[in-house]
Amino acid sequence: MKYVIVVALSLLAACGRGIPETARIVVAGDSVMAWNRSAGAxxxxxLQARLGEPVGDVSLSLAQVAGGWSAWNIPTQLEGLRAEWVVLNGGANDLSTGCTCSSCGAVLDRLISDDGERGAIPDLVANLRARGSQVIWADYYTAPRYAGTACEAPYQVLEERLGRMAHADAGVTLVNLDDVFLPDDLSLFAADRLHPSQKGSARIAGQIAPLLAR
Structure with a gap:
């Protein structure tokens, strides 16, 4: 299944690193982005290491797009932010807490409509675009814990809808992490076979960094 959150997560990833004053790039989202922060990885x-410049980070484990308390709500993470680039993800925690693998239509519709034009995700992206940000949305990889199961289906629908959203706006880029993650390469995953290992986080950064080069 494309990344499904585990409820009991390490709180070491719960404190966002913050936004340096000179940062033109900010990362937001859930634990896929926040994982390995305590190790500086x-x-x-x-991204900061590859680009040689400050990168802000407000991502938090357990964060949701259409729910979540306070900073664990992704739109709240980005409230009032103005940055040249925003790199983010989201939706897995909404799906894992709001539906079963076979009955996710209502949650998907709340996140993003079939045409990619309505819902919490398009609203968030439109808000960022109105503030002048270019947006890179990182679609989830397929985690080995759920690869080949029926739980993959909602994430395939999410990916298709995100693609329609990105196609409609040249300032929005959809990055599919499945392009660089294979679920049978366990070196890319943490011990839970769900979150990225340090190598996995580096692989994500390596996929995104060329899009952010000056």
Whole structure:
């Protein structure tokens, strides 16, 4: 299944790193982005190392797009932010807490409509675009814990809808992490076979960094 959150997560990833004053790039989203921060090896850390410039990071484990308390709500993470680039993901925690693998239509519709034009995700992206940000949305990889199961289906629908959203706006880029993640390469995954290992976070940063080069 494309990344499904585990409810009991390490709180070491719960404190966002913050936004340096000079950062033109900010990372937001859930634990796929936040994982490995305590080791200085999160996606934002990898981007900063590759690009040689400050990168902000407000991502948090357990964060949701259409729900979540306070900072664990992704739109709240980005409230008032103005940055040249925003790199983010989201939706897995909404799906994992709001539906079963076989009955996710209502949650998917709340996140993003079939045409990619309505819902919490398009609203968030439109808000960022109105503030002048270019947006890179990172679609989830397929985690080995759920690869080949029926739980993959909602994430395939999410990916298709995100693609329609991105196609309608040249300032929005959809990055499919399945392009660089294979579920049978366990070196890319943490011990839970769900979150990225340090190598996995580096792989994500390596996929995104060329899009952000000056």
């Amino acid at each position: 999160s996606v934002a850390d990898g």
